[in-house]
Amino acid sequence: MTLTIGLVAGEASGDNLAAGLMAALKSHPAMSDGVRFLGVGGPAMLAQGLEPLASIDELSVNGFKEPILRLPQLWKLYRRLGTTFEQENVDAFIGIDFNVFNFLLEGRLKDRGIPTAHYVSPSVYAWRRSRTKRVARSADVIFCLFPFEPVFYTGLPVKAIFVGHPLAHEITELDTRADKQEWARVQLGVADSDVILAMLPGSRGSEIELMLEPFLQAAEIIQASFSAQNKAVKVIIPCINLAREEQVRMGMESTPQLDIHIHQGPGRLALLACDAALVKSGTSTLEAMLLKRPMVVSYRLGYWSHWIARLLVKTTYVAMPNILSNKELVPELLQDDAQPEGLAQALLSELANSRSNEQYFEPFANMRKVLEDGEFGLGASKTAAQGIVDLLQEKGRL
Numbered sequence: 001m002t003l004t005i006g007l008v009a010g011e012a013s014g015d016n017l018a019a020g021l022m023a024a025l026k027s028h029p030a031m032s033d034g035v036r037f038l039g040v041g042g043p044a045m046l047a048q049g050l051e052p053l054a055s056i057d058e059l060s061v062n063g064f065k066e067p068i069l070r071l072p073q074l075w076k077l078y079r080r081l082g083t084t085f086e087q088e089n090v091d092a093f094i095g096i097d098f099n100v101f102n103f104l105l106e107g108r109l110k111d112r113g114i115p116t117a118h119y120v121s122p123s124v125y126a127w128r129r130s131r132t133k134r135v136a137r138s139a140d141v142i143f144c145l146f147p148f149e150p151v152f153y154t155g156l157p158v159k160a161i162f163v164g165h166p167l168a169h170e171i172t173e174l175d176t177r178a179d180k181q182e183w184a185r186v187q188l189g190v191a192d193s194d195v196i197l198a199m200l201p202g203s204r205g206s207e208i209e210l211m212l213e214p215f216l217q218a219a220e221i222i223q224a225s226f227s228a229q230n231k232a233v234k235v236i237i238p239c240i241n242l243a244r245e246e247q248v249r250m251g252m253e254s255t256p257q258l259d260i261h262i263h264q265g266p267g268r269l270a271l272l273a274c275d276a277a278l279v280k281s282g283t284s285t286l287e288a289m290l291l292k293r294p295m296v297v298s299y300r301l302g303y304w305s306h307w308i309a310r311l312l313v314k315t316t317y318v319a320m321p322n323i324l325s326n327k328e329l330v331p332e333l334l335q336d337d338a339q340p341e342g343l344a345q346a347l348l349s350e351l352a353n354s355r356s357n358e359q360y361f362e363p364f365a366n367m368r369k370v371l372e373d374g375e376f377g378l379g380a381s382k383t384a385a386q387g388i389v390d391l392l393q394e395k396g397r398l
Helices: 012-026 043-047 065-069 071-087 099-111 131-138 178-188 205-227 242-252 268-273 283-290 303-312 320-325 340-356 362-373 380-394
Strands: 003-009 035-041 051-055 092-096 116-119 141-144 159-162 195-200 233-239 260-264 276-280 295-299 332-334
Touching: 003 012, 003 099, 012 035, 012 043, 012 092, 012 116, 012 380, 035 043, 035 071, 051 071, 071 099, 092 099, 092 380, 099 116, 099 131, 116 131, 116 380, 141 380, 159 380, 178 268, 195 205, 195 268, 205 233, 205 242, 205 276, 205 295, 205 340, 233 242, 233 268, 242 260, 268 283, 276 283, 276 340, 283 295, 283 320, 283 362, 295 340, 320 362, 332 340
Parallel strands: 003 035, 003 092, 035 051, 092 116, 116 141, 141 159, 195 233, 195 276, 233 260, 276 295, 295 332
Antiparallel strands: none
16 A cells, blocks of 8 residues: 655755655665655655645745744645645655744644654754653654754653764765865865865854854964964855855955955865864854864854843753763854954864874764664664654554
């Protein structure tokens, strides 16, 4: 009997996650009679055979204001999708990230007796831990990307499974080799540089406004240090779009002596090419760890945002390598500590340590293995697929 699985992804990252899960489900022995997918996704999900019920562009919203302005359209889409999934009597529904919208859908379908799963736990380890109760009301299963997340769901009526992180499969050990670094430098046109510094001040305008200046000033100090050794420093700054590039170029005017290369695109290529990186806290810290790049992590907020964050955020660390290891593997200079001199000296120290200490990257490699394998040693997509199969069997749908 062909099974029907509903899925909704609202962002590009979710599209890629779901596509991997769909491929794993299609190849699972329990799905030998076939599986049909319908819902909302992007090109990766469509390539895996998704029957689209709406365009992913209908869900794409940014910031705080746009979702409010588009609330009527989003509510109408939520009702239409919910009705369609019920009429199709899907055997299971999987919401991929995109939390608020998918939690609503999951809760509605779960109340109708349809098995539900949510792929990517909200960051309950960092703030608003009460959200675990919302997850438990909405989903039968929650797939967690990090090994420390399932414990937050202990005692709640939801099965939490650590599946591993897809980046640990996407970024392989081959990406850490010198030849791949040289390839990235050729791609960027910086192959002849002595020292390459990746600078990732953030992808939002507000982040760049707060982070770019201290990062650039730190780069000046680093450049002066290497100039004394007759070495040239090239700074690579990735920008996700033209608006961010224009913002960065305006900020660069205060440091004309820096040799800066702007790359319009995600930060991966800059991290591949670099010797060391100044990184705003976020997913890029995980990418830098997997690529075995020395880094210093920083973040600054506006006064009131920082004041609120101090009340809400529960984690000791903000850099993912530090959160994963529960100790400071990489330096974190946050808020008032994010001063140019401190950032520069910390990065120079990390770069020197990485070159002189053969064991420097060993903790990075250990965490890669954990993130790559997941709870059952299968990797994220296959572990999540097994979780869906187990759910279907438990609910009598398979």
